[in-house]
Amino acid sequence: MPLWTIHHSPDAFTSQHKQAFARDITGYYTRIGLPAFYVVVVFDEHAPDSMLIGGEPASGALRVVIEHIAIHLGGSEEMKGAARSLDAVIAKHAAPRGLYYEFHVDETPRELWMVDGLEPPPFGSRAEAVWAARNSPAPW
Amino acid sequence: MPLWTIHHSPDAFTSQHKQAFARDITGYYTRIGLPAFYVVVVFDEHAPDSMLIGGEPASGALRVVIEHIAIHLGGSEEMKGAARSLDAVIAKHAAPRGLYYEFHVDETPRELWMVDGLEPPPFGSRAEAVWAARNSPAPW
Amino acid sequence: MPLWTIHHSPDAFTSQHKQAFARDITGYYTRIGLPAFYVVVVFDEHAPDSMLIGGEPASGALRVVIEHIAIHLGGSEEMKGAARSLDAVIAKHAAPRGLYYEFHVDETPRELWMVDGLEPPPFGSRAEAVWAARNSPAPW
Numbered sequence: 001m002p003l004w005t006i007h008h009s010p011d012a013f014t015s016q017h018k019q020a021f022a023r024d025i026t027g028y029y030t031r032i033g034l035p036a037f038y039v040v041v042v043f044d045e046h047a048p049d050s051m052l053i054g055g056e057p058a059s060g061a062l063r064v065v066i067e068h069i070a071i072h073l074g075g076s077e078e079m080k081g082a083a084r085s086l087d088a089v090i091a092k093h094a095a096p097r098g099l100y101y102e103f104h105v106d107e108t109p110r111e112l113w114m115v116d117g118l119e120p121p122p123f124g125s126r127a128e129a130v131w132a133a134r135n136s137p138a139p140w
Numbered sequence: 141m142p143l144w145t146i147h148h149s150p151d152a153f154t155s156q157h158k159q160a161f162a163r164d165i166t167g168y169y170t171r172i173g174l175p176a177f178y179v180v181v182v183f184d185e186h187a188p189d190s191m192l193i194g195g196e197p198a199s200g201a202l203r204v205v206i207e208h209i210a211i212h213l214g215g216s217e218e219m220k221g222a223a224r225s226l227d228a229v230i231a232k233h234a235a236p237r238g239l240y241y242e243f244h245v246d247e248t249p250r251e252l253w254m255v256d257g258l259e260p261p262p263f264g265s266r267a268e269a270v271w272a273a274r275n276s277p278a279p280w
Numbered sequence: 281m282p283l284w285t286i287h288h289s290p291d292a293f294t295s296q297h298k299q300a301f302a303r304d305i306t307g308y309y310t311r312i313g314l315p316a317f318y319v320v321v322v323f324d325e326h327a328p329d330s331m332l333i334g335g336e337p338a339s340g341a342l343r344v345v346i347e348h349i350a351i352h353l354g355g356s357e358e359m360k361g362a363a364r365s366l367d368a369v370i371a372k373h374a375a376p377r378g379l380y381y382e383f384h385v386d387e388t389p390r391e392l393w394m395v396d397g398l399e400p401p402p403f404g405s406r407a408e409a410v411w412a413a414r415n416s417p418a419p420w
Contacts, residue, residue, distance in 0.1 A: 003244075007320075018189055023195035026194050026195040037194040038194075039193070040193050041191070042186055044324075045190075049298055049299070052298070052299065052306075054306050054318075056299075063320045063322070066392075067244070079389060079391035083399070084394075091397055101396055102281075102393075102396065103394060106246065106388040107389065107392075108247075109247065111216050111223065112223050112245035114223050114226075114227045114242070115242045155329035159336075166332075177334040180287075181335075182324075182326055183329075184330075248385065248386040248387075251359035252386075253382075253383070255382045256381055
């Protein structure tokens with residue numbers, strides 16, 4: 001469900017860094033009960049001539065796009081709180097490397113989402129807990 | 141209009157598979173009258189260290205993002221029906237190769253969409269049928 | 281804030297073309313007062329077998345996805361006007377190279393957006409003008 005696309009400059013991350021980052025992102029969602037396999041993280045590396053910030057070739061920079069499906073946020077304050085939590089996940093991996101970063105979240109309709117041929121169970125349901133425990137989808 | 145981005149593991153598809161998949165996607169939309177050229181499919185291959193599911197390097201997996209513009213769906217049941225139809229298109233190409241897949245659809249404002257310098261004609265209009273028949277945009 | 285993803289055929293652009301295009305995109309937003317560094321442009325090159333239009337391998341083509349966060353547009357006519365302005369920015373770089381193009385814009389919630397650890401200042405605010413003048417984020 002959450003899909004993170006991390007556009008980044010070359011050499012921002014090693015393979016080990018990528019996995020540590022992806023695991024922290026995954027942990028953010030499993031802590032609220034979502035199955036780990038819902039969390040997909042794509043790292044997209046771009047040469048400086050192919051990622052430009054303010055018209056200038058980017059280096060040492062991340063641009064993160066987060067797509068949320070399963071859970072939508074209520075009001076403006078709840079959104080800002082979520083943004084600060086997500087920011088902390090990114091900052092943990094960007095700050096030690098001196099990387100500049102920007103992120104935004106889009107929210108899309110839950111009904112237009114399926115996993116491996118199945119409609120995902122409702123958020124907080126017993127079936128979802130089963131999916132989380134087995135870390136894979138199953139008929140419910 | 142529909143833009144499909146198919147994030148996939150290396151070697152999930154040959155060039156021939158990609159085209160067969162893209163043609164089935166295109167057929168899904170032309171059957172309801174949309175011009176074939178509206179349908180853009182991008183295949184984005186990611187090494188296992190750059191596509192992670194649940195914090196683990198992915199192999200044999202697809203993550204499909206579908207952006208719909210021209211036609212928005214009505215209620216919850218209509219959306220679920222559409223999701224099942226889209227699922228069938230993906231499953232046809234994922235299942236025989238044993239690929240795990242997840243997809244979601246986003247819907248965006250029709251007014252913020254143009255094709256080769258032209259505002260696209262209304263859905264179901266005579267002008268749209270002309271675009272479909274010539275398979276290219278033209279002043280209307 | 282605006283994120284432009286430009287899917288393109290190989291050799292559609294040189295590095296110089298990419299920068300000139302990205303600068304014109306940036307200028308579109310700085311003219312209304314936004315900081316230049318808000319504007320991120322990613323060029324994503326795809327071989328013909330990995331970008332298909334109407335089921336056929338694409339060449340000489342662009343598919344542009346624009347994500348707007350900071351400013352949302354009011355009604356249908358305002359949207360269409362914005363689309364025509366954005367179209368002019370793309371056409372300037374696509375037409376001389378004979379490139380076919382399509383674009384659409386998505387709008388996402390402003391509250392779910394942060395820049396380098398900071399909540400961006402309101403549109404048109406004095407703090408935003410400071411960010412624009414220094415071309416970098418700063419506590420406000």
